[in-house]
Amino acid sequence: MNARAVVAQTRLELSMTLRRGESLLVTLVVPIGILIFFSKVDAVQLTRGSALNFLVPGVLSLAVMSSAMVSLGIATGFERRYGVLKRLGSTPLGRSGLLTAKTLNILALEIFQFLLIVVASITLGWKPTIGLVAAIGLLFIGTIAFAGIGMLMAGTLRAEANLAAANGLFLVFLFLGGMAYPLERLPTALESIARLLPAAALSECVRGVLEPAGSIPTRELVVLLVWAVGAPLLAAKKFRWEE
Amino acid sequence: MSNSPGDLAIEVVDLKKHYNGRTAVDGLSLSVHKGEVFGLLGPNGAGKTTTVEILEGYRRADAGSVAVLGEDPSGNNAWLRSQVGVMLQDGGLYPGAKPLEILKLFAAFYDNPRDPLELLDLVGLSDSSTTMVRRLSGGQAQRLSLAVALVGRPQVLFLDEPTGGMDPRARAITWQLVRDLADSGVAVLLTTHQMDEAEHLCDRVGIIDHGKIVAEGTPTDVTSAGGDGTIRFITAAPVDLAALSSALGLPPDAVWEERPGHYALPGPATPNLLADLTAWLRDEEITLAELRTVRATLEEVFLRLTEESRA
Numbered sequence: 327m328n329a330r331a332v333v334a335q336t337r338l339e340l341s342m343t344l345r346r347g348e349s350l351l352v353t354l355v356v357p358i359g360i361l362i363f364f365s366k367v368d369a370v371q372l373t374r375g376s377a378l379n380f381l382v383p384g385v386l387s388l389a390v391m392s393s394a395m396v397s398l399g400i401a402t403g404f405e406r407r408y409g410v411l412k413r414l415g416s417t418p419l420g421r422s423g424l425l426t427a428k429t430l431n432i433l434a435l436e437i438f439q440f441l442l443i444v445v446a447s448i449t450l451g452w453k454p455t456i457g458l459v460a461a462i463g464l465l466f467i468g469t470i471a472f473a474g475i476g477m478l479m480a481g482t483l484r485a486e487a488n489l490a491a492a493n494g495l496f497l498v499f500l501f502l503g504g505m506a507y508p509l510e511r512l513p514t515a516l517e518s519i520a521r522l523l524p525a526a527a528l529s530e531c532v533r534g535v536l537e538p539a540g541s542i543p544t545r546e547l548v549v550l551l552v553w554a555v556g557a558p559l560l561a562a563k564k565f566r567w568e569e
Numbered sequence: 570m571s572n573s574p575g576d577l578a579i580e581v582v583d584l585k586k587h588y589n590g591r592t593a594v595d596g597l598s599l600s601v602h603k604g605e606v607f608g609l610l611g612p613n614g615a616g617k618t619t620t621v622e623i624l625e626g627y628r629r630a631d632a633g634s635v636a637v638l639g640e641d642p643s644g645n646n647a648w649l650r651s652q653v654g655v656m657l658q659d660g661g662l663y664p665g666a667k668p669l670e671i672l673k674l675f676a677a678f679y680d681n682p683r684d685p686l687e688l689l690d691l692v693g694l695s696d697s698s699t700t701m702v703r704r705l706s707g708g709q710a711q712r713l714s715l716a717v718a719l720v721g722r723p724q725v726l727f728l729d730e731p732t733g734g735m736d737p738r739a740r741a742i743t744w745q746l747v748r749d750l751a752d753s754g755v756a757v758l759l760t761t762h763q764m765d766e767a768e769h770l771c772d773r774v775g776i777i778d779h780g781k782i783v784a785e786g787t788p789t790d791v792t793s794a795g796g797d798g799t800i801r802f803i804t805a806a807p808v809d810l811a812a813l814s815s816a817l818g819l820p821p822d823a824v825w826e827e828r829p830g831h832y833a834l835p836g837p838a839t840p841n842l843l844a845d846l847t848a849w850l851r852d853e854e855i856t857l858a859e860l861r862t863v864r865a866t867l868e869e870v871f872l873r874l875t876e877e878s879r880a
Contacts, residue, residue: 331678334674334677335674416653417650418679420650
């Protein structure tokens with residue numbers, strides 16, 4: 327792969343991401359807003375533990391979802407619509423170089439989100455644990471799962487439908503993801519569905535490793551891994567480079 | 570225009586492509602040499618874009634063989650991609666990026682790129698270098714797209730309807746640019762609807778219809794093979810069409826009136842036919858205002874050939 331080409335493409339992808347107001351809103355403002363609001367307003371109503379200990383894993387997971395699924399998916403959908411993906415495919419950058427650049431772009435954005443959320447959480451009074459290292463690994467797996475979902479929609483739907491679907495799914499996953507309030511608050515039937523979705527699986531896994539006696543819930547880890555393998559495979563199979 | 574063609578840059582032999590049972594390309598063959606501008610002319614849906622996109626590596630041929638610089642474009646061939654410049658029919662540019670930014674990006678993909686600023690100047694976009702692509706006019710976006718196709722110093726250039734939305738001045742700049750590139754040894758394959766573009770810019774043209782080449786050669790070859798030379802004349806007084814036709818030994822509807830006072834009869838415009846015509850006009854005491862023998866235009870040949878195969 328042509329390293330110089332990948333670096334140039336990554337730089338452009340990053341600067342385009344930072345230029346899109348709606349992308350910054352969903353990747354930075356929304357997670358930080360939820361963190362601050364729900365830590366100050368006692369809407370979480372936990373039966374045990376502090377609101378921040380519940381919220382930090384949820385917001386870290388939400389951040390990954392916003393970058394890998396929403397920001398990546400919507401941008402890729404419009405690039406497909408405008409023939410940008412097609413045009414880049416016939417340059418020495420190639421499709422593999424383009425995918426590498428998109429991955430690097432998302433990782434850079436996520437590192438920034440991670441640092442911002444951790445610093446904000448500490449400022450709000452959160453005590454980090456050593457589990458944060460394991461959490462990074464889980465968030466990486468979550469990135470693969472959500473990027474797979476985002477790319478599946480971006481590569482199969484029309485750009486406008488993809489825009490609506492990515493934003494809609496973001497809300498559904500936020501409500502059913504155990505991110506801003508505990509899954510137990512949901513009606514039982516809805517909770518069982520929610521536990522099969524990648525959002526809840528990721529936030530519960532991250533919550534597990536961030537607890538003082540950190541451990542990963544097996545069932546949730548299996549669900550997360552299934553999504554992390556299945557979604558990208560399906561995306562690779564179904565993705566169409568032209569709309 | 571070079572008389573001694575360079576090496577073969579593009580070769581297509583008996584290419585076939587179907588989409589869902591519909592035939593898009595049906596046994597098409599063509600070749601383009603280095604230093605040559607080849608124009609693919611054809612109605613919408615004739616198979617022009619499909620052919621070009623197979624050569625660009627976007628689609629795979631169902632049958633036949635295709636080579637660009639001796640290589641198969643359908644594979645994942647990074648070397649070939651570095652030697653080829655592509656201008657899509659539309660799109661291909663980030664709407665939210667600026668022309669200079671896009672050119673610098675593409676310049677980074679190639680080993681020995683042209684200077685982005687010089688290229689912007691060359692296509693007349695220096696004043697718009699920091700305007701968002703979505704705010705460019707259609708013609709400006711096309712010129713940017715052309716500059717992007719050139720930034721890697723390609724040996725082979727594919728231009729799919731390059732001047733469709735351009736104003737006459739931008740079109741002239743583009744023609745000159747393409748001509749200069751060909752003169753420096755680049756092989757250019759373009760598609761177009763515009764007959765004047767084909768006549769002025771292309772060394773050779775291929776008229777494509779229903780996925781096949783129905784006529785090929787230099788624009789002059791194609792027009793002289795396709796038209797025997799219609800005779801057109803304008804008179805001061807009305808002409809009895811049937812009487813003239815029979816006097817010339819032609820079927821009654823051979824001579825036709827194109828508009829009042831303007832007449833045409835089919836060629837070849839032999840000296841005898843012209844003599845018979847003027848003799849008849851003398852006998853009828855009809856004064857000629859104008860008499861011309863006209864070689865068929867490329868457009869007439871194009872319309873006739875693409876019409877024939879529809880009949």
